Amino acid sequence: MITVTDLTMRFGGLTALDHLNLTIHEGEILGLLGPNGSGKTTFFNVLTGLYKASGGSITLDGAEVIGKSPQDIYRSGVARTFQRSRLSLPLTVFDNIVIGDYQHMQHGLVFNLFRRKAFRAEYDAYVEKVTALLNIFSPPLVAQLFEPVETFSMIDRRRIEVCRALISQPRLLLLDEPSAGMTHDETDALMDDILQVRSKLPSLSVVLIEHQMNVIKRITDRCLVLNYGKKIAEGSYAEITANRDVQTAYLGEETA
Numbered sequence: 001m002i003t004v005t006d007l008t009m010r011f012g013g014l015t016a017l018d019h020l021n022l023t024i025h026e027g028e029i030l031g032l033l034g035p036n037g038s039g040k041t042t043f044f045n046v047l048t049g050l051y052k053a054s055g056g057s058i059t060l061d062g063a064e065v066i067g068k069s070p071q072d073i074y075r076s077g078v079a080r081t082f083q084r085s086r087l088s089l090p091l092t093v094f095d096n097i098v099i100g101d102y103q104h105m106q107h108g109l110v111f112n113l114f115r116r117k118a119f120r121a122e123y124d125a126y127v128e129k130v131t132a133l134l135n136i137f138s139p140p141l142v143a144q145l146f147e148p149v150e151t152f153s154m155i156d157r158r159r160i161e162v163c164r165a166l167i168s169q170p171r172l173l174l175l176d177e178p179s180a181g182m183t184h185d186e187t188d189a190l191m192d193d194i195l196q197v198r199s200k201l202p203s204l205s206v207v208l209i210e211h212q213m214n215v216i217k218r219i220t221d222r223c224l225v226l227n228y229g230k231k232i233a234e235g236s237y238a239e240i241t242a243n244r245d246v247q248t249a250y251l252g253e254e255t256a
C-alpha cells in the first residue's frame with residue numbers, strides 16, 4: 001500500500017532520515033523500532049505531510065504523497081496519534097472523537113445556524129457512529145460519551161485519541177508510542193483494544209512506534225528497526241531481536 005524510496009529528511013546539518021526504503025502492506029501491524037533520535041517520529045511527520053522531505057518518494061497506492069498537504073494526506077486515509085496527548089480537555093469524549101472526522105462533516109455557518117433539521121440528523125448520525133466505534137474499542141466509554149475528557153485516566157485518554165484517529169475510517173493508522181506514560185497493565189489493556197479493532201477491521205494497516213519489546217512481540221506481524229535514520233533490520237520479532245546490528249544499536253559496542 002505504501003512504498004517509501006530513498007526517503008531523506010535533513011534538518012540543517014542533521015540527517016534524520018537517510019535514504020530510507022520500506023513498504024507497508026495492507027492489513028499488517030508493523031512495529032517501528034530504534035533508539036532515541038533514530039528518526040521514527042520524523043518518518044511519521046514526513047508521511048503525514050507535517051514535514052516536507054528533503055529527497056526521495058512515498059507513494060500511497062502508486063500516487064506520490066510528498067508535496068501534498070497534511071489535510072490531503074488525511075483525506076487519502078492516513079490517520080495518526082501523537083507521542084504527547086493532543087486532546088481538548090474541556091471538551092467531551094464525543095466532541096474530541098468527532099473532530100477526527102472533520103473531512104466528512106458539514107461545518108458551514110449557514111448549515112449549522114439555519115438548516116437545523118439537517119444539522120440534527122447529522123448530529124444523531126455522529127452519536128450513532130461514535131457509539132458504534134466505542135463499542136468495538138472500549139464499550140465502558142459509551143456511558144461517558146458526554147463527559148469532559150479532563151476527568152479521564154491516561155489509558156482512557158489514549159483510547160479516545162485512537163478513536164479520534166479511527167472515526168475517519170483510515171486505511172493506515174500511525175500510533176506514536178501509545179504506551180508512553182502508562183503502566184504495564186494499562187499498556188496490555190490498550191493493546192487488547194488495538195487487536196480487537198484489527199480483528200474487526202482486517203484491512204486496516206497499523207504502524208506502531210514502541211519502545212516496549214513485549215508490546216512489539218505481542219502485537220506486530222513484522223518489524224523494522226532504524227538507527228541514525230537508516231533501516232538496519234527488518235523481519236519478524238525473533239529475527240530483529242537476534243540481529244547483531246540491532247543489538248549493537250541498542251546496547252552499544254563492547255569495548256575491551
Ligand SMILES: Nc1ncnc2c1ncn2[C@@H]1O[C@H](COP(=O)(O)OP(=O)(O)OP(=O)(O)O)[C@@H](O)[C@H]1O
Nearest residue numbers: 011014015016034035036037038039040041042043
Ligand atoms: N523539527 C526538527 N528540527 C530539528 N531537528 C529535528 C526536528 N525533528 C527531529 N529532529 C531531530 O531528528 C532526529 C530524529 O528525531 P525523531 O524525533 O524522529 O527520533 P525518534 O526515533 O522518534 O526518537 P524518540 O524515540 O526519542 O521519540 C533527532 O536527532 C532529532 O533531534
